[in-house]
Structure formats: C-alpha cells, structure tokens
Amino acid sequence: MNKPLAYLREILSNYTDRxxxxxxxxxxxxxxxxxxxxxxxxxxxxxxxxxxxxxLPEEIKHANNEQDETRAKQLNEVYELLF
Structure with a gap:
C-alpha cells in the first residue's frame, strides 16, 4: 500500500465507528x-x-498543527485529487 493511502486508512479508523x-x-x-x-x-x-x-481539510490542518509535515503532505496528495 502506498503511503498516502496508508495515512488515509489510519485517519479513517477514527471515523469508522460513527x-x-x-x-x-x-x-x-x-x-x-x-x-x-x-x-x-x-x-x-x-x-x-x-x-x-x-x-481531509481538518485532518491536514491537525497534522500541520502537530508539525507532522509528512502526514500533511501525504493526505494533501489525496485531497488534491478529489476535485
């Protein structure tokens, strides 16, 4: 699995119960x-x-606030393709 999708899967795990x-x-x-x-x-x-x-905008913002540039970049790669 490529990195952006791995990061996306990780954040989605926080939403699957709801x-x-x-x-x-x-x-x-x-x-x-x-x-x-x-x-x-x-x-x-x-x-x-x-x-x-x-x-994704909120998750990218959160990653930036946590100074996790790698996560923010990977999630942003997916986000940009959604348009």
Missing part, C-alpha cells in the same frame, strides 16, 4: 490494490468523495 461511509472507504483501501492515489480516487463514489472532502 460513519458507514468511513467504514466502507477503510475496507476499500484495505482490500483494494491501488497502485496510486489517483486509481483509488477514481474508484470513489460521489458520497465517498464528499465524505473525504469533508474530513
């Missing part, structure tokens, strides 16, 4: 064989895309 969409995306990452973030993003439904659009 969101079916998060759980579905989490499982998609775990079970999927996505060579790139782009191939993963292309597999998303509109609902999944909207969910990630709603959580």
């Amino acid at each position: 969101s079916d969409t998060a759980e579905y995306i989490f499982k998609k990452i775990e079970q999927g064989h996505f060579p790139t973030e782009e191939s993963f993003v292309r597999s998303l439904s509109d609902e999944e895309n909207n969910f990630l659009n709603s959580i």
Whole structure:
C-alpha cells in the first residue's frame, strides 16, 4: 500500500465507528490494490468523495498543527485529487 493511502486508512479508523461511509472507504483501501492515489480516487463514489472532502481539510490542518509535515503532505496528495 502506498503511503498516502496508508495515512488515509489510519485517519479513517477514527471515523469508522460513527460513519458507514468511513467504514466502507477503510475496507476499500484495505482490500483494494491501488497502485496510486489517483486509481483509488477514481474508484470513489460521489458520497465517498464528499465524505473525504469533508474530513481531509481538518485532518491536514491537525497534522500541520502537530508539525507532522509528512502526514500533511501525504493526505494533501489525496485531497488534491478529489476535485
């Protein structure tokens, strides 16, 4: 699994207990064989895309506040592809 998707899977684990969409995306990452973030993003439904659009800005901000530039960069790579 590539790094951006590994970071995404990690943050999604914080949402799976309260969101079916998060759980579905989490499982998609775990079970999927996505060579790139782009191939993963292309597999998303509109609902999944909207969910990630709603959580990633805050998660990227949190990573920046924690001075975790690597995590922020990896999550931002996925976020930029959602548009």
